[in-house]
Amino acid sequence: MNKVQKAAITLVSPRGAVFLLLAVLLVSITVLNPNFADPSQFIRFVQRVAPIAIVALGQYFVIVAGEFDLSMGSLITAQVVIAGNLVGQDESKTIPVLIFMFVFGAIVGLVNGLITTLLKVPSFIVTLGMMLALLGGVLFWTGGAATGNPADGFRQIGRGGIQDVPVFEVIPYSVIILAVLLAAAIWFSKRPFGRTLIAVGDNVTAARFAGVRVWWVKTSAFLISSFTATIAGILLVGYAGVHPSVGRGYEFIAITAVVLGGVVLGGGRGWVVAAVAGAFALESLFTLLNFTGVPSTLRDAIQGAIIILAVAYSATTFRARRKGRTTLTSPTGKEPDLHTDQVRPAHTSPTAGTEHITKGG
Amino acid sequence: MTSLTTTKRRFRLDSTVIVYIALIGVIIVGAVLVSSVGRNFFSDGNIRDILTGMSVLGFVAVGQTLVILTGSLDLSVPYVISLSSLIAAETMKGYAGNVIQGVLLALAVCAAIGLVNGLVVTKLKVNGFIATLGIGLIVKGYLDTRYKGSTGSVPAEFQYIGATGVGPVPISTIIMLALAVLVYLFLRKTRTGHHIYAVGGSLDVARLSGLRTSQPIVVAHILCSVTAGFAGLLLASRLGVGSPTVGSQGGYDLLSIAAVVLGGTVLAGGRGSIWGTIGGVAIFAVLDSTMSVMQVNPFLKDVVRGIVIVAAVAVYTGRAIEQRRARFSVKKEVAR
Numbered sequence: 264m265n266k267v268q269k270a271a272i273t274l275v276s277p278r279g280a281v282f283l284l285l286a287v288l289l290v291s292i293t294v295l296n297p298n299f300a301d302p303s304q305f306i307r308f309v310q311r312v313a314p315i316a317i318v319a320l321g322q323y324f325v326i327v328a329g330e331f332d333l334s335m336g337s338l339i340t341a342q343v344v345i346a347g348n349l350v351g352q353d354e355s356k357t358i359p360v361l362i363f364m365f366v367f368g369a370i371v372g373l374v375n376g377l378i379t380t381l382l383k384v385p386s387f388i389v390t391l392g393m394m395l396a397l398l399g400g401v402l403f404w405t406g407g408a409a410t411g412n413p414a415d416g417f418r419q420i421g422r423g424g425i426q427d428v429p430v431f432e433v434i435p436y437s438v439i440i441l442a443v444l445l446a447a448a449i450w451f452s453k454r455p456f457g458r459t460l461i462a463v464g465d466n467v468t469a470a471r472f473a474g475v476r477v478w479w480v481k482t483s484a485f486l487i488s489s490f491t492a493t494i495a496g497i498l499l500v501g502y503a504g505v506h507p508s509v510g511r512g513y514e515f516i517a518i519t520a521v522v523l524g525g526v527v528l529g530g531g532r533g534w535v536v537a538a539v540a541g542a543f544a545l546e547s548l549f550t551l552l553n554f555t556g557v558p559s560t561l562r563d564a565i566q567g568a569i570i571i572l573a574v575a576y577s578a579t580t581f582r583a584r585r586k587g588r589t590t591l592t593s594p595t596g597k598e599p600d601l602h603t604d605q606v607r608p609a610h611t612s613p614t615a616g617t618e619h620i621t622k623g624g
Numbered sequence: 625m626t627s628l629t630t631t632k633r634r635f636r637l638d639s640t641v642i643v644y645i646a647l648i649g650v651i652i653v654g655a656v657l658v659s660s661v662g663r664n665f666f667s668d669g670n671i672r673d674i675l676t677g678m679s680v681l682g683f684v685a686v687g688q689t690l691v692i693l694t695g696s697l698d699l700s701v702p703y704v705i706s707l708s709s710l711i712a713a714e715t716m717k718g719y720a721g722n723v724i725q726g727v728l729l730a731l732a733v734c735a736a737i738g739l740v741n742g743l744v745v746t747k748l749k750v751n752g753f754i755a756t757l758g759i760g761l762i763v764k765g766y767l768d769t770r771y772k773g774s775t776g777s778v779p780a781e782f783q784y785i786g787a788t789g790v791g792p793v794p795i796s797t798i799i800m801l802a803l804a805v806l807v808y809l810f811l812r813k814t815r816t817g818h819h820i821y822a823v824g825g826s827l828d829v830a831r832l833s834g835l836r837t838s839q840p841i842v843v844a845h846i847l848c849s850v851t852a853g854f855a856g857l858l859l860a861s862r863l864g865v866g867s868p869t870v871g872s873q874g875g876y877d878l879l880s881i882a883a884v885v886l887g888g889t890v891l892a893g894g895r896g897s898i899w900g901t902i903g904g905v906a907i908f909a910v911l912d913s914t915m916s917v918m919q920v921n922p923f924l925k926d927v928v929r930g931i932v933i934v935a936a937v938a939v940y941t942g943r944a945i946e947q948r949r950a951r952f953s954v955k956k957e958v959a960r
Contacts, residue, residue, distance in 0.1 A: 333878075382938040385891045391878055392934035399926025407923065515757065528751045564765020571758035575748035 280576065281524045281540045288547035295554045303432040308550070310424075313437040314339075314495040316542040318513050319520040320448055321491025323538035326521050328484040329464040329530025330379060330386035334393035335492040335517060338371055339510030341401045342496030347411030347505030348404075354416040364493055371397070372489030376482030386485075394514070402507055411505050421501015437498045441539075444491070448535045460484060464530025519566065520545050523573050639888030639896070639940060643903035646936060650907050654914035663917055668792040670913060675789075677909035679796040680855045682902060684880040685887075686804050687851030689901045690811075690844040692884050695824040695893025696745055696752030698845065700737065700760030701852040701880060705871030706767055708734050708856025713776030713866030720779040731853045737763065738849025742842030760877075767868040774865040786861035796858050801902070803851065808898045816843050824893025852876075882933045883908055888940060907936070 273279040293300045299308070318335055325332040342364050349360045375393055379386040424435035451457050463470040463480050471477050496510065503509045518528075524541030526533030548569065552562055655665035664670065684701050691698045708730040715726035737759065744755040785795055811817035819840040822830040831837050852871075859870050881891075887904030889896025911932060915925050 378934060378938065383941040384934060384937045385885070385941075387891060388882065388885050388937050389934055391882060392930035394878075395926045395930030395933070397930075399923045399928075399930065403921055403923035403927065518753075519757070522751075522754055528753055558769060560768035561765050563761040563768065567758035567761030567765065570754055570761075571744060571748070571750055574750045574754050575744070578749035 279537075280573070281537050281544055284523075284573075285540050285544040285547060288544060288551055292547060292551050292554060295551070299550075302430045306431045306434060306438060308546075309438050309441070310435040312543055312546040313435075313441045314421075314498045315513070315516060315520065315546060316441055316539045317444055317491050317498070318495045318517040319524075319538050319542040320444060320535060321488035322514070322517040322521050323448075323524075323526060323533060323535050324451075324460060324484040324487045325386070326518070326526055326528060327464045327530055327533045328460050328481050329467070330481060330484065331390060331518070332375065332485060332488045333387065333390040333514045334371065334375060334397060335488060336510045336513035336515075337394040337397035337401075338368065338489060338492040339496040339499060339513055340507055341397045342368065342493050343500050343503075343505055343509045344401045344405055344411075344507065346413050346417060346497065346500045350413035350417050351411065352414050354414040357414065357417050360417075361497070364497065365490070368489040368493035369486060372486040373482065375489070376485035377478075379485070380478035380481045390514075398507075405507065408507070413500055413505065418501045421498035423501075437501075440494065440498070444494070445536070445539055448539075452535050456480075456483070461531055461533075464532075466531070516545065517542070519570050523570060525573075525577050527577075640900040640903065642940065643886070643888050643900045643907070646939075647903050647907050647910070650910050654910050657914055658917050661918060665914075665917075670917070671792045672789060672794060673916075674906075674909045674913045675792070675797040676794050677912055678902075678905050679794065679800045680858055680874070681876065681879060681883060681908060682797070682800040682905045683803065683851045683855035683858065684876045685883040685901050685905050686800070686807050686898060687848030688880040689884050689887070689889055689896060689898055690807065690820060691752070691848045692881070692889055692891060693811075693820050693824045693893055693896055694841045694844045695827065696756075696841060696845065697881065698741065698756045698848045698852075699753065699877045700741060700756040700763060701848070701855075702871030702874065702876045703760045703763035703767060704734050704737055704849050704852040705856040705859065705874070705876060706866075706868050707737075707763055708853040709860035709863070709870055710767070710771060710775060710866035710868060712857050712860045713778050716776065716778050716782065718777040718779050720781045723779060723782050726782075727857060730857060731850055734849040734853030734856075735846050738846035739842065741849065742838075742845035745845065746838035746841050764872070771868040774863070774867045776866045778860050778864050778866075782861050783864055784861075786858055796861075799854075799858075803854065804898050804902055807847070807851075810847075811898065816840055820844055821894055824895075826894070879908070882929075886933060886936050907932075 274283045289299075298304050318339070322332055322335060345364055345367065346360060349363070350356050371393065375386070375389055378384050378389045420436055422435075424433045424438070426433050428434050452460075459470070459475050459480050460483075462473070463475060463477055467477060470480075492513075495513070499509050520542035521533070521538045522528060522541070523544055524533065524537035524539070526538050526541075545566070548566070549562060552565060553559075557565070651665075658665040658670070684705070688698055688701065711730040711733055712726040715729050716722045741756050741759050744750050744759065745752050748755070750758075785799075789795055790798065811820065816839065819830070819835055820843070822833070822835060823837050823840045827837055855876070856871065860866050863870065883904040884896070884901050885891055885904075886907060887896065887900030887902070889900060908929070911929065912925070915928065920928070
């Protein structure tokens, strides 16, 4: 099988379908609005998607480990409000407040992770409780109407960029941050940590017997998701301002994006790049709906239909391929991974990676 | 076989008993706190408040229990609630003669949504979380497009249901408890009821035992949407109009799931009881009413709710896991 055929098969497989969808959406937008393909416009689009993509990236690690993080949206809101209230107009406070925000995020992630793993409370409930507590706490602190306008220097992180770049005119910092995080996430996924995470998501018992410190692996996933939520919060301060509704619903959008990227809820299967592509596909869909003049109220309905179709496509394709079923904990599902792991060094391209995960998961 | 049933029964009794012990604890703490500000917790008014607070969430949580028992979830309930209130209010148009028509139409539409949920989960093999999130979004899109605000009106006779009671017990709560009894009997006495537990316990084992695994899941989803429809009707009766945001404002999706889990039902399915859920709903209602009497800041209420949910579930899961471990180790020894 040559490389072109392989790539084509990957594109129609559930893992690759999101890239096909993304390409179709981007081309449609460009047809409707040729300006969109202009590099300077396109980089603006990427800048707008960056926070969602970053949140999806964090959510990916939690979902692939077989858990949920519903507290991400509230954490973003909390971080936005913290930045608004603590930084104020004093630019010199930027660094200490940033450090505080990262520590706060880490504490939230640690609490989520430890309660989930050590107290064995389902993560759905833990993060739901965290979501209520964080949002309530933030609103209580600010009296319901968050105020505060952080110094321009702080807002530049989300708003500004490197000026006078050829072709793009400006490269926003948020795009750079997204690129760095994505690269780090890919590296993480290739390392033993990423493999262990997927193993834990696929079958906790097997992973435990293999000597994995399950509690620590899962807690790390929650730490990553809280870290990305913190970054998304910092970026959102820049161009959405300080308001208690910033970040609301981000957890569901992120879960939708991740699932659109072919990551299986329940864990054990998925590719981080596809999850980020899912976020881009979702935002492109919204942009396309804006251009085509579909009433904004129908946005939700179309989003709902798309995610059901995407997941149904991936679920039914898997079923057909295996002739069996698509149980999340299929005992035979892990077998091919052994072979693919052995041949892995031969393939280094990302597409080849997807192929493995598709077969192996 | 006998030993298995007894362990199961003992476990189920246990978890429900803990819920009610927790409920009594919450009531005692609530009563002390309420009396500390010079009010009577057991006054007719307060009891009516608590029971009224139970009714809407109770309807939703009873249905949610069925869905969670099968191992699925229903995140579409808030939009089903709103839709049901709108259809009822629009059909009734303020005339008493249209009440039955309105109620039946609203419940039929809800049942249809539940059927779609169930079919998407079973036939398209979409995870319940995503399926009901997606269907919920579709219904939300319809609501937002079609309705700009409150519409229709409900006749005074229908408003009576939400407003009156027998002594301190509101009629709405009596209906909710009657429904809970029906669902309890359904789970205990019917074949589909047992199959709901079987499918939730293990889909594969259920299929290998010759069950049609989709049927209980579809039925659970239909019943869940219908009970959400009841909640919508009750809200319409209280408000006098149908409202497109009444469901999502209440946050009934996540709260009902929290109440079910608080009631000792395992989120993964297969274990749990209706009475546990009712206990969980009661804990929420007592908590809310106590905080209202104490005039706790509404935002702090959410903080307390969040902490109570996690803390309560943490108390149980420790026990449940041990029970499960015991059963596995016995099996393993037999296998050797």
